[in-house]
Amino acid sequence: MSKTRDRNVERAAAFDTATLSDALDKLGIAGQCYRIKPRDNGFRMAGRAWTLLYGPAANPPGTVGDYIDDVPPGSVIVLDNGGRDNATVWGDILTEIAHRRGIAGTVIDGVCRDTRLCLELGYPVFSKDHWMRTGKDRVQVEATGIPVNIGDARVAPGDIVRGDADGVVVIPKEHEDRVLDTADEIEAAENRIREAVRGGMRLDEARRQFKYHQLQTREAS
Known part of the structure; x- marks a missing residue:
């Protein structure tokens, strides 16, 4: 799928996260996502955030979400699972579809599973870790398109998200030129x-x- 050019996303993609981190520090902006790491050190991504917030499952439980077809190509999917490491919210079906749709990558405040496929496809996934247990009936979607927390950094819809071997940084939309x-x-x-x-x-x-x-x-x- 085609996507329109975004000059500032292209500019961000040209920098390593270390340089962007230094720029954020100089401006007093907290945009470094603590302990969020690539599943492969070769993964690199840049795009604008498409956000989703998870919470504990209700009784009866809600779903972990069927949102993938609504995410614009070139976006970075940003999933706030509250740092949970006991239930996953991303696996092989989502990886395959996201890769096919031209989504730039996925960032998770929590864990993913089915890591083998993202490695085979070269689809960038950044998370705290990976583990196999499903999030179904354990967590559910609370909201999409709202500000979320990823590794102690605030991520709002449309913010630039940049990832590489050193981790992930977020550039708030209102400060991106600076x-x-x-x-x-x-x-x-x-x-x-x-x-x-x-x-x-x-x-x-x-x-x-x-x-x-x-x-x-x-x-x-």
Whole structure:
């Protein structure tokens, strides 16, 4: 399926999460998703968040959701399962359909299962861990399209979500231009340091000259 170009998503995809994390720190924005890791270190993704919140199952229980056909191509599916590690909310059927529909990836505050298929297809899944037990009759969908929590970071619908081998960062929509511009500045300074060292300068001198130790320092309000 085709999707329209999104300049800021493309810009975010060009940065490693480490650089974006430094930019978030400099601006005082908490966007690092604690302990959310890729199921494979080769996974990379960038897209806008499509969010879903889970809660404990009622009696009778609700469903874990049949939402996948409504997610726009290029989105990152963001599932807040409250950090639960005893019940999964993502498996092989969802992986296959998401991959076929051109969804950018899935992020879970919790665990996934059927990991083998996401590895075979190269479909990016980021979660706290993986385990086989189903979430059916244990959790249920509470809401979609609302702000959720992923690894202590707030994720609102439409925020940019970027993932790589180091984890996942979230760039709030209202701050994305500032974050990406700051990431540009940080990356440019680090590249100048590398070039100076390759040219024979001592690392400590290069870091002083290009203010390395201040790159992530929070800006004054």
